[in-house]
Amino acid sequence: MSDRRYPDAAADDFPAPPTEFTDREDRTVEIRPYGGSEAAYESLVEMYDAFDPSDRAQGIPPGGEKRIREWLDAILDDDCYNVIAWCGDQVAGHATLVPDGDAYELAIFVHQEYQRAGIGTHLIRGLLGHGQAEGVEKVWLTVERWNRAAVSLYKKIGFETSNAESFELEMGLRLNEDEEDGTDEDDEG
Amino acid sequence: MKVLCGIGGSDDSFRALDQTVERAAVANDDLTVAVVDNEDSSVAPDEVMQRARAAIADAGIDADVRRVEGDPGSRLVEIAEREEFEKIVLGGGHTSPMGKITLGPIAEFVLLNAKTSVTLVR
Numbered sequence A: 001m002s003d004r005r006y007p008d009a010a011a012d013d014f015p016a017p018p019t020e021f022t023d024r025e026d027r028t029v030e031i032r033p034y035g036g037s038e039a040a041y042e043s044l045v046e047m048y049d050a051f052d053p054s055d056r057a058q059g060i061p062p063g064g065e066k067r068i069r070e071w072l073d074a075i076l077d078d079d080c081y082n083v084i085a086w087c088g089d090q091v092a093g094h095a096t097l098v099p100d101g102d103a104y105e106l107a108i109f110v111h112q113e114y115q116r117a118g119i120g121t122h123l124i125r126g127l128l129g130h131g132q133a134e135g136v137e138k139v140w141l142t143v144e145r146w147n148r149a150a151v152s153l154y155k156k157i158g159f160e161t162s163n164a165e166s167f168e169l170e171m172g173l174r175l176n177e178d179e180e181d182g183t184d185e186d187d188e189g
Numbered sequence B: 001m002k003v004l005c006g007i008g009g010s011d012d013s014f015r016a017l018d019q020t021v022e023r024a025a026v027a028n029d030d031l032t033v034a035v036v037d038n039e040d041s042s043v044a045p046d047e048v049m050q051r052a053r054a055a056i057a058d059a060g061i062d063a064d065v066r067r068v069e070g071d072p073g074s075r076l077v078e079i080a081e082r083e084e085f086e087k088i089v090l091g092g093g094h095t096s097p098m099g100k101i102t103l104g105p106i107a108e109f110v111l112l113n114a115k116t117s118v119t120l121v122r
Helices: A038-049 A065-075 A119-133 A148-157 B011-027 B045-059 B072-082 B105-113
Strands: A019-022 A028-033 A081-087 A090-100 A103-110 A138-144 A160-163 A168-174 B002-007 B030-036 B064-068 B087-091 B117-121
Touching: A019 A119, A028 A119, A038 A065, A038 A081, A038 A090, A065 A090, A081 A119, A090 A119, A103 A119, A119 A148, A138 A148, A148 A168, B002 B011, B002 B072, B011 B030, B011 B045, B011 B087, B011 B117, B030 B045, B030 B072, B045 B064, B064 B072, B072 B087, B072 B105, B087 B105, B105 B117
Parallel strands: A103 A138, B002 B030, B002 B087, B030 B064, B087 B117
Antiparallel strands: A019 A028, A028 A081, A081 A090, A090 A103, A138 A168, A160 A168
């Protein structure tokens, strides 16, 4: 699990939240880091409770409020980075980086009412900007290979496929250069 | 039912072992536990064999535990066909820090190639 591969070069700079934009449905959407307030937490629970089960990926988000809360408690922990897309006081989408050894695992969810409006792109860029500012070096994710919309979004962002041998594609992105040394010239090709 | 449970030492494989043994005790299954090579596992095959024997003894059932070397997926499919097993049981996948479930290469191979039903234990 620790031999994941990442692009050699660090990605360009992503905008650190808070940021605001108008989506393709003319809604004002604000991207903000999750600050730990109870109101934000409950709004997240509400979004996931209303989440279309057909948009689940590899078992998340879980179904049912109790399991949603357990899952959120784990991924909203202090060592994780979380960013929320707000439309007024409603959560339109949520993206998260969860630590995994020397890297972070990424996931992003946009509520079905807010999909296909450009929010996912802003949200993931906001999350990566937040992670970049906090010094995160490496990010990986898995995506079901039939999920073309997601795969093309990740590619557009700069993710490169690191493992295509399973049901799911694994992709990696380097956010910041290695801190320890620059001699990361291992077995390329 | 004649059941083949394949385990390689990952956490989910032990979950599959425990549940299959429990189920065998209730349903009177004819159970064989195959200890396969799993390069992603940190538990040595001998220890996996011991865990399997202990689980079987605890449940008070009679089941065969055998060491199966070579490519795990294809060996399980081959044994199931040759010895006319009715079902193959495997671990239900690895859970990432995020909570995403990914199936390992053994489960993927068996799912696609087995002629029997396959159960993945969650």
